[in-house]
Amino acid sequence: MWGGRFAGGPSAIMREINASIPFDKRLWRQDIAGSRAHVAMLGAQGIVSADDVAAIDGGLATIAAEYEAGGVPEDLDREDIHMTAESRLAELIGAPAGRLHTARSRNDQVATDFKLWVRDAIDAVEAGLAGLQAALVARAEEHAASVMPGFTHLQVAQPVTLGHHLMAYYEMIGRDRSRFADAKARANLCPLGAAALAGTGFPIDRSATARALGFAGPTRNSLDSVSDRDFALDYLMAATQCSLHLSRLAEEFVIWASQPYGFVSLPDSYSTGSSIMPQKRNPDAAELVRGHSGRIAGCMVALTMTMKGLPLAYSKDMQDDKPPVFEAHDLLALSIAAMTGMVETSTFRTERMRGAAEAGFSTATDLADWLVRQADIPFREAHHITGRVVKLAETENVALSALSLDALQAIDARIDERVFAALTIDASVAARSSFGGTAPDQVCARVAEAKIALGAG
Numbered sequence: 001m002w003g004g005r006f007a008g009g010p011s012a013i014m015r016e017i018n019a020s021i022p023f024d025k026r027l028w029r030q031d032i033a034g035s036r037a038h039v040a041m042l043g044a045q046g047i048v049s050a051d052d053v054a055a056i057d058g059g060l061a062t063i064a065a066e067y068e069a070g071g072v073p074e075d076l077d078r079e080d081i082h083m084t085a086e087s088r089l090a091e092l093i094g095a096p097a098g099r100l101h102t103a104r105s106r107n108d109q110v111a112t113d114f115k116l117w118v119r120d121a122i123d124a125v126e127a128g129l130a131g132l133q134a135a136l137v138a139r140a141e142e143h144a145a146s147v148m149p150g151f152t153h154l155q156v157a158q159p160v161t162l163g164h165h166l167m168a169y170y171e172m173i174g175r176d177r178s179r180f181a182d183a184k185a186r187a188n189l190c191p192l193g194a195a196a197l198a199g200t201g202f203p204i205d206r207s208a209t210a211r212a213l214g215f216a217g218p219t220r221n222s223l224d225s226v227s228d229r230d231f232a233l234d235y236l237m238a239a240t241q242c243s244l245h246l247s248r249l250a251e252e253f254v255i256w257a258s259q260p261y262g263f264v265s266l267p268d269s270y271s272t273g274s275s276i277m278p279q280k281r282n283p284d285a286a287e288l289v290r291g292h293s294g295r296i297a298g299c300m301v302a303l304t305m306t307m308k309g310l311p312l313a314y315s316k317d318m319q320d321d322k323p324p325v326f327e328a329h330d331l332l333a334l335s336i337a338a339m340t341g342m343v344e345t346s347t348f349r350t351e352r353m354r355g356a357a358e359a360g361f362s363t364a365t366d367l368a369d370w371l372v373r374q375a376d377i378p379f380r381e382a383h384h385i386t387g388r389v390v391k392l393a394e395t396e397n398v399a400l401s402a403l404s405l406d407a408l409q410a411i412d413a414r415i416d417e418r419v420f421a422a423l424t425i426d427a428s429v430a431a432r433s434s435f436g437g438t439a440p441d442q443v444c445a446r447v448a449e450a451k452i453a454l455g456a457g
């Protein structure tokens, strides 16, 4: 492509370090779409003749069909997807192929291709996350009143409902979706036509190519257009935060599936066995989601490090932008699918969850609250009285609700038999009916809103 200036070819090492075709072939659809939009505009502007436009467009359609059927050939001499497609075009249609690159550089071409790819990737992630939310909402509705221990410091704290716990992840995923939507909205201007860095003297119509490729308009500064990879970083940062949420959910599945907890049984389809321990049923998929989140964060850091300190405009370092985005996207898509599958198919062992909530004196706060409300005792004093009650229950190895009234009154005479209604875990969750609280009626209200938001109401 630049033979005029050079007497010799690249060394084998130069060829290898320079080539991006092994990974950027993944941009072929976007590259063909960008070229077709560009050549149509060149024709409309009278820069390339109608005959040549027809030949080029027909050739590009043929190449698309070839790549669709047989994949993209990986010839390092052709360096990247842009040169691969253009040299194939020259083979197919001869001389007119040379007119395609008029008023264009690979610098604006690659920025355009990659932006288009990231936009499509965001659409795919969005659809996956909506599916995960739907799965969470369905299981939350089923378990709106299933009581489990709520934890702080991974110590039993207060009873909550499983539906409430699952809906917490619905909220997190909702924020992820809005971050991806923001990233897409910000990637809405088209770099094509910025050319190498300074724009072009040809009378191009950048608005036309932008429109043809589904952008709101052209980017406004040619230097920024070819130097900007914010859209990829936005994607990676949203992906990192999303994978962090998936990792936390995965971690809960790992903990919950362990025998001492026994809160969840993963189906065979999301478990693996051990080659030595016949009893094992391991939550490998959840562990890998947890692991993948670290790799996704690593991809985000990788591109951050590539971009920091690069002067305007294009530098070849930027060719390294694609592998971390592709890797993060593949890991994220798989992680979303795996978590969706686990949420949909796991069996929640509600009797085990209830038992754990009963066993952990999780209604101690309810006793303290009762003393405040019914006996007008200041909360700090009520806290102290309750502490003594818990100590007694611990010594006698019984639940708070199983202590006798005599025993309770021996600790504080102001306690009466009405207290028992407050000490059950069901009463405890039902009482927490403040907006956004864990009470089943609150969970059901949030589920109903979520179903409407997801278009399933």
Ligand code: ARG
Pocket (backbone or CB within 6 Å): 020, 024, 079, 080, 081, 106, 107, 110, 314, 316, 318, 319, 320
């Ligand atoms: N393969 C290159 C990349 O991915 C395309 C842009 C090359 N531009 C250049 N001036 N060498 O970044």
